[in-house]
Amino acid sequence: MDIDPDIIRRFLDGTGREGDEEKIMFWLSSYREEKELQEAYKTYWTGLKETAEVEGYDEEKVLGKIYHQIKIEESEHSKEQERRKTTQKIITYITRIAAVLFIPLTLFIFLNKERLTNGSDYMAYSEIYAPIGTRTKFYLPDGSSGFLNAGSSIKFPIVFKGKSREVDLKGEAFFDVRSNPEKPFIVSGENIRVIAYGTSFNVEAYSEDLISKVTLLQGKVEVLGKKKNTVQSFGILEPGEMCVFDSNESTYRVVQVNANDIVSWKDGKLIFRNEPFNEVIKKLNRKYSVNIVIKDNKLNDYSYMATFEDETLEEALKLLKLSAPIEIRELKRGKRPDGSFSARTIEFYLR
Numbered sequence: 001m002d003i004d005p006d007i008i009r010r011f012l013d014g015t016g017r018e019g020d021e022e023k024i025m026f027w028l029s030s031y032r033e034e035k036e037l038q039e040a041y042k043t044y045w046t047g048l049k050e051t052a053e054v055e056g057y058d059e060e061k062v063l064g065k066i067y068h069q070i071k072i073e074e075s076e077h078s079k080e081q082e083r084r085k086t087t088q089k090i091i092t093y094i095t096r097i098a099a100v101l102f103i104p105l106t107l108f109i110f111l112n113k114e115r116l117t118n119g120s121d122y123m124a125y126s127e128i129y130a131p132i133g134t135r136t137k138f139y140l141p142d143g144s145s146g147f148l149n150a151g152s153s154i155k156f157p158i159v160f161k162g163k164s165r166e167v168d169l170k171g172e173a174f175f176d177v178r179s180n181p182e183k184p185f186i187v188s189g190e191n192i193r194v195i196a197y198g199t200s201f202n203v204e205a206y207s208e209d210l211i212s213k214v215t216l217l218q219g220k221v222e223v224l225g226k227k228k229n230t231v232q233s234f235g236i237l238e239p240g241e242m243c244v245f246d247s248n249e250s251t252y253r254v255v256q257v258n259a260n261d262i263v264s265w266k267d268g269k270l271i272f273r274n275e276p277f278n279e280v281i282k283k284l285n286r287k288y289s290v291n292i293v294i295k296d297n298k299l300n301d302y303s304y305m306a307t308f309e310d311e312t313l314e315e316a317l318k319l320l321k322l323s324a325p326i327e328i329r330e331l332k333r334g335k336r337p338d339g340s341f342s343a344r345t346i347e348f349y350l351r
Contacts, residue, residue, distance in 0.1 A: 025139060123161070129153040130171075133289030135266060140167070144185065146175040147266040150286035151206070172204040174266045177219075191247040193224040193231070201237075202263045209282075210248040215262045216241055225252060270308040277302045277324065281348070288313045291343045296350035299326060317346070325351040 004023075010016045011024055130136035130148035139145050142160055152171025160166075166186040177185045179198025187194040189205030192212040199219025205212045214223050216237040223234045223243045227250045234243055234252045240259050245252040261271040270287060272280055278300050281292045290313060294300065302324050308316055317328060331345040 124158045125155055126158055127153060127155040131289075132286055135268070140165075142180065142183075142185075143178045144176060146173050148173050149204075149265055150289070169203055169205055171206050172202070172265075174200075174202045174263050176200050191226050192245055195222040195224070196220075202259075210246060212245045212247065214243045214245075215257060215259050217259045217263065223252075226250075227252075268309060270306075272304045272306050274303045274305060276300065277304055280304045280306075280320075284308075284313075284316060288316070289343060291345045293345065293347050295347045298350050299324065299348060313344075327351045 007016075007020050007023055011020050128136060128138045128148060130150055130152050132151045134150055136148045137145065138148060138154060140156055140160075141158060142165055144165075148154060149172035152169070152173055154167055154169050154173055156167040160183070163182075164184050164186050165180070166188060169187050169189050173187075175185075175187065175196070177196050177198055177200070181197050185196045185198075187196075187203050189203060189212060190207050192203070192205055192214065194201065194203055194214055196219065199221055200217040201219070201221050202215040202217070203213070204215075212225070214221065214237065216239050218239055220236055220238070222236050223245075224231050225234055225245045226232075226247065234245065235254070237243055237254065240256060241254055242257045242259075242262065243252060243254050258273065261273060264271045265283075265287075270283055278294060281294060284290070285292055287308070304320075304323060306319060306323065308319075311319070320326060321328065327349040329347045329349065331347065333344060334342045336342065
């Protein structure tokens with residue numbers, strides 16, 4: 001896709017149109033477009049006036065906040081004198097930019113990442129979060145991409161250095177990894193690690209869950225987990241296999257699954273095939289940003305088969321009532337001190 005300088009200008013001016021941000025993120029994810037993107041950025045920068053007046057813009061306050069934040073990061077990371085000198089240069093440069101215009105920090109770091117990282121051990125990271133009730137697409141520095149499920153986050157360096165490409169995951173994510181046999185791709189969860197060389201797979205590792213799952217669609221991955229305070233390999237998965245690890249019992253098993261059903265969440269679907277009732281409720285809570293509580297443990301004896309796609313929460317609840325002997329009671333939503341309301345709480349009882 002050719003880079004359109006007008007889109008860059010609109011985005012930096014704050015007058016972007018729908019779809020502009022997605023196009024820029026696509027360009028940022030492709031090293032092939034980097035030179036052209038830098039040229040577009042430089043053209044925009046050189047065309048700016050020496051001073052700019054922005055309505056409602058308080059230069060002193062903005063620069064104070066930027067300087068304060070950078071000084072905090074400097075105190076945490078700058079232990080060597082040379083590094084402090086480098087950080088001071090960055091402060092000066094960012095201050096010059098901020099005095100003219102609000103330029104997105106993400107774009108600035110990307111376009112200057114080599115200058116910021118060369119000759120230093122300091123590693124800058126990015127973190128992406130998908131709030132409850134949403135899913136988010138992400139792009140990684142090596143051209144890999146994927147989706148974050150609701151309530152999940154991923155942390156990764158802005159440049160993959162060393163002999164591996166490692167990311168930290170909290171929650172659930174689908175990965176489509178660029179092949180690089182010389183530099184394996186590693187996903188680290190709280191209790192599980194996945195090593196891939198170029199493949200498509202799904203990792204479910206929510207910190208509040210004792211069960212972690214790795215599902216392989218294409219290629220091959222090795223799964224490792226913490227077992228008796230040591231990291232052990234659970235073997236290499238074949239396409240269509242899922243590794244299920246119970247961190248509480250320190251046990252694991254590999255089962256055959258329909259991998260496309262498992263990752264259907266990234267397309268806005270939920271497909272259940274003989275799924276335990278409590279697992280169904282857990283996924284519905286994340287999809288609809290609601291708090292469904294099972295009040296009768298006997299409901300956990302039921303398994304569930306269904307597909308949810310465009311249904312509203314009310315429609316999903318009706319389908320549940322048709323498929324299981326449940327009675328639904330919704331509690332009154334509480335009002336918080338800031339005027340907002342708490343999430344909907346719905347109780348399920350055995351009918």
